[in-house]
Amino acid sequence: MEIKRRYCLNKKEIKKLKEELNNIFEKEIIPNKANIEIAITEDYEMVLANNEPIAFKINNKVYPTLKTILKHNLNSGKVVVDMGALRFIANGADVMAPGIVDADEEIKEGDIIFVVDENHNKPLCVGIALMDGKSMKESNKGKAINTIHYIGDDVWNF
Known part of the structure; x- marks a missing residue:
């Protein structure tokens, strides 16, 4: 899988993303002070927190990764x-x-x-x-x- 582009999110975008993920599982998923980036591939956008994949976007809808679910129990x-x-x-x-x-x-x-x-x-x-x-x-x-x-x-x- 090839990453086409990668960029950091601003505070407003991070806040919106946090709200979306917290609403799914009613738990804080994105750590405070984390460096949040988006890595764009052909099929989806991967959300990275400190270079660790925590979620992905398909058609502007956010889904947590299985590794995030494992980590947060x-x-x-x-x-x-x-x-x-x-x-x-x-x-x-x-x-x-x-x-x-x-x-x-x-x-x-x-x-x-x-x-x-x-x-x-x-x-x-x-x-x-x-x-x-x-x-x-x-x-x-x-x-x-x-x-x-x-x-x-x-x-x-x-």
Whole structure:
């Protein structure tokens, strides 16, 4: 993956970015006094805090990286899948409702969420909820989450 351009954000842009990320998981993601940069690639804009990828933008929407979720031990917006779904998610597949074991009931359709496995509780992917949390747990058919970023993709390897 080739970085086309890289630039630092000003204080106003950093404040807006902080608000967007804090609203997703209700937790302070960007450290104070961090050097915040944007690295532009062909597919997305990577947000770097002190040269560490913390989020990325696609179509002006901000998504946290899996490494950020791991680092901050986030719980809101979490969906748990069974071990049978693991190999599909690891290849970037969308998450199907039958594989979901548990979900945060506060999740609403359209929310940015993350998926963990039931045994190790480690993040596997970041996606957009296609149904609410309660429906994810109860439904036996259909696509529940549109995967945006998963372990092993370009964002992970940035």
